[in-house]
Amino acid sequence: MRYADRMENLTASEIRELLKVTNRPEIISFAGGLPAAELFPIEEMAAASTAVLKNQGEQALQYSTTEGVFPLREWIAQRENNRIGTQLTAENILITHGSQQALDLVGKLLINKSDVILCESPTYLSALNVFKTFEGKILEVQTDQEGMIVSDLENLLATTADVKLIYVIPTFQNPSGKTWSLERKQQVLEIANRYDVAIIEDAPYEEPRYSGELTPPMFSFPKAENVIRTGSFSKVLCPGLRIGWISADAAVIEKLVLIKQSTDLQSNTFAQMQIFQFLQANSIDDHIAKLVKTYRLRRDAAISAIETYFPKNTQYTYPEGGLFIWLELPEEINTTELLEKSLDRKVAFVSGESFYAENPKLNTLRLNFSCMDEARIEAGMKILGGLIAEELAMQK
Amino acid sequence: MRYADRMENLTASEIRELLKVTNRPEIISFAGGLPAAELFPIEEMAAASTAVLKNQGEQALQYSTTEGVFPLREWIAQRENNRIGTQLTAENILITHGSQQALDLVGKLLINKSDVILCESPTYLSALNVFKTFEGKILEVQTDQEGMIVSDLENLLATTADVKLIYVIPTFQNPSGKTWSLERKQQVLEIANRYDVAIIEDAPYEEPRYSGELTPPMFSFPKAENVIRTGSFSKVLCPGLRIGWISADAAVIEKLVLIKQSTDLQSNTFAQMQIFQFLQANSIDDHIAKLVKTYRLRRDAAISAIETYFPKNTQYTYPEGGLFIWLELPEEINTTELLEKSLDRKVAFVSGESFYAENPKLNTLRLNFSCMDEARIEAGMKILGGLIAEELAMQK
Numbered sequence: 099m100r101y102a103d104r105m106e107n108l109t110a111s112e113i114r115e116l117l118k119v120t121n122r123p124e125i126i127s128f129a130g131g132l133p134a135a136e137l138f139p140i141e142e143m144a145a146a147s148t149a150v151l152k153n154q155g156e157q158a159l160q161y162s163t164t165e166g167v168f169p170l171r172e173w174i175a176q177r178e179n180n181r182i183g184t185q186l187t188a189e190n191i192l193i194t195h196g197s198q199q200a201l202d203l204v205g206k207l208l209i210n211k212s213d214v215i216l217c218e219s220p221t222y223l224s225a226l227n228v229f230k231t232f233e234g235k236i237l238e239v240q241t242d243q244e245g246m247i248v249s250d251l252e253n254l255l256a257t258t259a260d261v262k263l264i265y266v267i268p269t270f271q272n273p274s275g276k277t278w279s280l281e282r283k284q285q286v287l288e289i290a291n292r293y294d295v296a297i298i299e300d301a302p303y304e305e306p307r308y309s310g311e312l313t314p315p316m317f318s319f320p321k322a323e324n325v326i327r328t329g330s331f332s333k334v335l336c337p338g339l340r341i342g343w344i345s346a347d348a349a350v351i352e353k354l355v356l357i358k359q360s361t362d363l364q365s366n367t368f369a370q371m372q373i374f375q376f377l378q379a380n381s382i383d384d385h386i387a388k389l390v391k392t393y394r395l396r397r398d399a400a401i402s403a404i405e406t407y408f409p410k411n412t413q414y415t416y417p418e419g420g421l422f423i424w425l426e427l428p429e430e431i432n433t434t435e436l437l438e439k440s441l442d443r444k445v446a447f448v449s450g451e452s453f454y455a456e457n458p459k460l461n462t463l464r465l466n467f468s469c470m471d472e473a474r475i476e477a478g479m480k481i482l483g484g485l486i487a488e489e490l491a492m493q494k
Numbered sequence: 495m496r497y498a499d500r501m502e503n504l505t506a507s508e509i510r511e512l513l514k515v516t517n518r519p520e521i522i523s524f525a526g527g528l529p530a531a532e533l534f535p536i537e538e539m540a541a542a543s544t545a546v547l548k549n550q551g552e553q554a555l556q557y558s559t560t561e562g563v564f565p566l567r568e569w570i571a572q573r574e575n576n577r578i579g580t581q582l583t584a585e586n587i588l589i590t591h592g593s594q595q596a597l598d599l600v601g602k603l604l605i606n607k608s609d610v611i612l613c614e615s616p617t618y619l620s621a622l623n624v625f626k627t628f629e630g631k632i633l634e635v636q637t638d639q640e641g642m643i644v645s646d647l648e649n650l651l652a653t654t655a656d657v658k659l660i661y662v663i664p665t666f667q668n669p670s671g672k673t674w675s676l677e678r679k680q681q682v683l684e685i686a687n688r689y690d691v692a693i694i695e696d697a698p699y700e701e702p703r704y705s706g707e708l709t710p711p712m713f714s715f716p717k718a719e720n721v722i723r724t725g726s727f728s729k730v731l732c733p734g735l736r737i738g739w740i741s742a743d744a745a746v747i748e749k750l751v752l753i754k755q756s757t758d759l760q761s762n763t764f765a766q767m768q769i770f771q772f773l774q775a776n777s778i779d780d781h782i783a784k785l786v787k788t789y790r791l792r793r794d795a796a797i798s799a800i801e802t803y804f805p806k807n808t809q810y811t812y813p814e815g816g817l818f819i820w821l822e823l824p825e826e827i828n829t830t831e832l833l834e835k836s837l838d839r840k841v842a843f844v845s846g847e848s849f850y851a852e853n854p855k856l857n858t859l860r861l862n863f864s865c866m867d868e869a870r871i872e873a874g875m876k877i878l879g880g881l882i883a884e885e886l887a888m889q890k
Contacts, residue, residue, distance in 0.1 A: 099719070099743075100658065101603055103606050105749060108753065108756065132556060135556050138551065138552060143555065144543070147540070147544070148540060148543070155539075155540070156531035159531070159534045159536065160528060160534070161733045162734065195736075198756075198757070202758065207498060208495070208497060211607065224755065224759070228756045228757075230756070231757075232498075296495055323495070336555035336556070337556065337557045338557065339555065340760070340761070340762045340763075353497065353501060356501075357627065359623065360594075360623035362592055366736045368734050368765070
């Protein structure tokens with residue numbers, strides 16, 4: 099079969115390949131981005147399913163509109179307004195098949211072959227793959243603790259033709275766990291507007307948050323017409339139902355609806371109604387508060403284990419929310435090689451290499467802490483720390 | 495915002511725009527392709543939901559593999575083997591978010607900008623939109639009662655550069671309701687192989703069938719490595735859950751998995767398990783038998799009303815299955831204009847124009863008969879027939 103040219107750029111996601119191995123119960127896996135399944139509100143979701151099928155069964159199993167189920171769109175608009183001070187209505191919301199599909203739809207909307215996409219370094223690797231399927235060219239902007247370094251961004255924009263899009267995850271970034279400063283968001287939006295470049299503000303991780311407060315997203319600023327924001331129920335409720343959304347100007351949503359029509363007609367009607375019913379019958383804030391309580395302990399256990407078992411010159415982020423810690427090990431360590439040995443000892447993580455569009459730092463790795471208890475985190479980190487110490491000793 | 499070039503080719507699906515109007519209960523709508531909601535096995539689906547959430551709740555709400563839930567893939571492979579004589583395993587099946595997504599994924603796999611796609615005339619309009627999003631160039635092949643006319647196909651292949659794909663719906667075609675002959679399928683596959691062109695054999699309508707028997711699909715022939723087949727639970731169970739699939743060579747499925755990873759990570763875990771549970775606890779064949787009984791009466795009522803109320807020189811297909819009848823009215827009638835007047839009288843249909851890639855026949859229309867009872871079909875057809883008679887009288 100003669101494939102399209104884009105297939106040359108597509109490679110398997112190391113994480114999803116890894117997940118096949120790490121599903122085995124004997125593996126302590128820091129690799130995925132799985133929420134804690136034991137915290138899923140299973141009984142409440144079962145009650146929601148039953149209620150929807152009993153009261154609106156025909157509607158729930160039938161085709162519905164491409165835009166999404168109206169009351170769910172209204173609910174999301176209202177919640178965004180309450181959280182980030184926007185004035186959205188349902189017209190600003192498109193329901194998507196998870197926030198990964200949001201990236202695919204926006205990619206289709208914006209990217210011509212050879213258009214340039216600027217992203218953080220490191221960044222979410224499955225976003226890179228989306229942009230590659232549209233044959234975009236991805237360039238990385240250097241980052242510090244506050245977000246993209248504006249001089250590097252300005253420089254790239256001034257010297258690069260056909261920049262179409264800036265892709266950022268300003269809160270609890272995947273993979274780094276970092277959060278942007280408010281000032282940096284203001285600067286980046288101002289620069290993007292000056293160059294007439296759109297921004298995807300990918301925001302699937304804003305909740306749960308363990309400390310600190312959300313500073314306003316770029317999408318909520320004045321003159322944010324070029325900002326497209328994504329969200330998801332995956333991290334606050336459950337990922338298996340694949341319900342996310344895009345928030346954008348109504349005119350942009352109209353275009354995205356056309357794209358979604360041809361892409362998959364619509365999202366799952368039942369899943370949308372099931373989530374809406376859950377939200378009517380339960381407090382999502384109470385549920386998120388439960389997640390915060392558990393995840394905070396796990397984050398703290400992971401941080402404490404890094405301090406106990408890892409080399410003293412290890413650098414790591416201290417995330418105020420989200421699911422990930424990012425580590426820079428001593429430069430002698432290549433984490434892709436480390437991973438093979440680590441799997442032999444039944445501990446998994448993701449080496450940092452896959453998260454870079456251009457120049458990987460080979461001594462980096464991403465740790466997920468959300469899906470196991472503190473004892474297991476401690477046990478896994480002890481093994482990993484021991485392995486790193488052995489590696490360093492061997493290299494001396 | 496600066497959109498990608500592909501947006502210039504994308505227009506709203508007339509059908510989905512229409513559906514917004516035709517949802518109103520006072521409209522008799524032959525427009526959509528909705529299955530009969532009153533036949534959805536709601537109680538059985540509720541029982542399946544409850545069982546899945548009770549017994550495997552954590553798994554059902556969690557991330558799962560891109561390929562799809564394994565036992566469902568196995569079930570589909572086995573059913574295909576029983577129905578069409580293939581020797582598939584789960585490795586040949588990718589679960590998709592409805593068969594519309596199957597077209598999107600295959601489009602991404604194959605189509606470069608300016609590649610040519612050959613399709614039937616008329617054909618499924620949302621397939622045309624998919625191919626347009628990948629900036630493919632669509633050419634139509636003339637058809638008769640047996641399928642594509644092979645001399646026209648050969649001629650196009652011999653004279654057109656960069657033909658990548660032939661898109662066909664050989665059984666109960668949308669919009670025409672036609673079914674291809676076995677011989678025509680053999681000829682088209684032989685020609686496609688000779689020119690090294692892939693075939694999408696889109697097969698969401700094979701069941702329910704009211705009379706006659708399925709002749710083997712191209713996918714089941716020897717030397718069918720270049721054939722990619724799609725299927726769906728939308729017409730035999732319910733469309734709201736958006737579960738379809740692609741059957742193909744394992745090597746092709748592997749490539750499609752890469753694409754689906756970046757497109758939306760995976761299909762809804764819960765919906766897949768819910769359907770699998772339904773299939774374990776119930777006989778899908780018994781359910782399809784119920785559909786056949788009801789839909790056959792509706793088809794017959796629609797055909798009988800055409801004969802009673804429509805002009806004598808109306809041509810129409812007599813579908814052995816599926817959801818659609820295709821009509822060619824006397825040449826004086828423009829069905830797009832007719833539709834406006836028809837909506838004033840609270841009857842909806844889809845004018846044929848939207849189903850042509852190149853040269854529309856303006857006197858054609860598509861009637862769906864699956865989603866209302868015989869009395870309503872008769873009432874709607876009487877109104878429509880009366881309107882057509884008035885139009886013809888006025889034009890004399």
